[in-house]
Amino acid sequence: MLSISVKEILFWKKTQLSKGGDHESLALLLDSVGGISTSDLNSLSINPEGSLYLKHDLDHLESIWEDHLLNSSPIQYLCGITFWRDLKLKVTNKVLIPRSETELIVDIVFKIFGKTSQKLCFAELGTGSGAISIALALAYPLWDGIATDIDQDVLGIATENYINSSKQSNLRFYCGHWWSPLESFKGKLDLAISNPPYIPKDTYEKLPKEVKNFEPKIALLGGEDGLKHIREIIQKAPLFLKENGWLIIENHFDQSEKVKQLLIKNKFTSIEIVNDLSGIGRFAIGRYK
Numbered sequence: 450m451l452s453i454s455v456k457e458i459l460f461w462k463k464t465q466l467s468k469g470g471d472h473e474s475l476a477l478l479l480d481s482v483g484g485i486s487t488s489d490l491n492s493l494s495i496n497p498e499g500s501l502y503l504k505h506d507l508d509h510l511e512s513i514w515e516d517h518l519l520n521s522s523p524i525q526y527l528c529g530i531t532f533w534r535d536l537k538l539k540v541t542n543k544v545l546i547p548r549s550e551t552e553l554i555v556d557i558v559f560k561i562f563g564k565t566s567q568k569l570c571f572a573e574l575g576t577g578s579g580a581i582s583i584a585l586a587l588a589y590p591l592w593d594g595i596a597t598d599i600d601q602d603v604l605g606i607a608t609e610n611y612i613n614s615s616k617q618s619n620l621r622f623y624c625g626h627w628w629s630p631l632e633s634f635k636g637k638l639d640l641a642i643s644n645p646p647y648i649p650k651d652t653y654e655k656l657p658k659e660v661k662n663f664e665p666k667i668a669l670l671g672g673e674d675g676l677k678h679i680r681e682i683i684q685k686a687p688l689f690l691k692e693n694g695w696l697i698i699e700n701h702f703d704q705s706e707k708v709k710q711l712l713i714k715n716k717f718t719s720i721e722i723v724n725d726l727s728g729i730g731r732f733a734i735g736r737y738k
């Protein structure tokens with residue numbers, strides 16, 4: 450641990466931001482690698498002569514910041530950490546960095562189920578870092594959750610994140626293609642959730658390099674029209690959901706009408722499109738009757 454004055458840290462922050470980047474990314478670096486949280490820094494900033502403890506020296510932090518700026522490497526991968534809702538999650542370039550808009554899926558579940566004391570069973574298809582499933586398993590300790598992914602390495606990270614976030618044991622991790630690891634749950638799920646890869650091929654080719662060059666293609670690309678995986682998930686969902694079970698799917702900004710039609714075609718009712726914070730229909734909800 451290295452002792453450093455508040456004044457020095459504030460000056461260092463200003464210097465780094467003058468090179469580029471944003472406050473939020475620098476705060477993540479200082480917190481996850483330096484061990485200094487924004488709230489610590491804010492609460493001490495009235496006393497610039499006061500001191501803080503750094504886990505790594507400023508040269509080390511600066512080299513990470515420059516890598517981030519020069520190569521467009523996502524700061525979350527460089528730090529190995531991201532914050533999502535109230536979770537601190539490990540991320541490597543094997544997993545998608547969970548996006549802030551996806552946090553709304555958890556709010557949608559809260560809105561549907563409220564503070565229920567029922568014992569329900571949910572599955573998340575394509576869990577990545579485990580963010581959604583871990584948040585739900587923690588919020589509903591009586592529920593049983595199954596989080597799946599096609600990639601065993603990804604599931605290793607999700608499992609680690611669950612162990613680090615919880616002392617509970619109500620979430621299990623299964624590997625396989627969409628519904629296939631869930632054969633023994635046919636007709637037993639109260640809720641299924643997925644944020645599948647949904648970027649159309651043409652759009653994928655034009656993604657910003659900080660996404661395309663670093664985040665896993667398998668987590669992003671949804672085939673020619675972006676709907677390849679969403680179609681498969683919706684078509685097979687009726688086999689796995691209980692009567693009146695819910696399906697919640699995240700989609701690309703221009704897919705909500707098509708996803709709605711897929712839900713109607715597959716006999717879902719109570720269909721609703723939920724907007725993200727910019728007012729774009731990003732989540733489709735349906736109930737299987």
Ligand SMILES: C[S@@+](CC[C@H](N)C(=O)[O-])C[C@H]1O[C@@H](n2cnc3c(N)ncnc32)[C@H](O)[C@@H]1O
Nearest residue numbers: 545547575576577598599626627644645646668
């Ligand atoms: C868009 S990411 C979502 C990750 C995480 N749920 C989130 O919201 O941040 C899609 C996830 O689906 C997984 N995936 C891709 N193809 C799959 C398949 N055929 N079966 C199961 N999972 C798959 C990817 O490995 C990736 O973790």
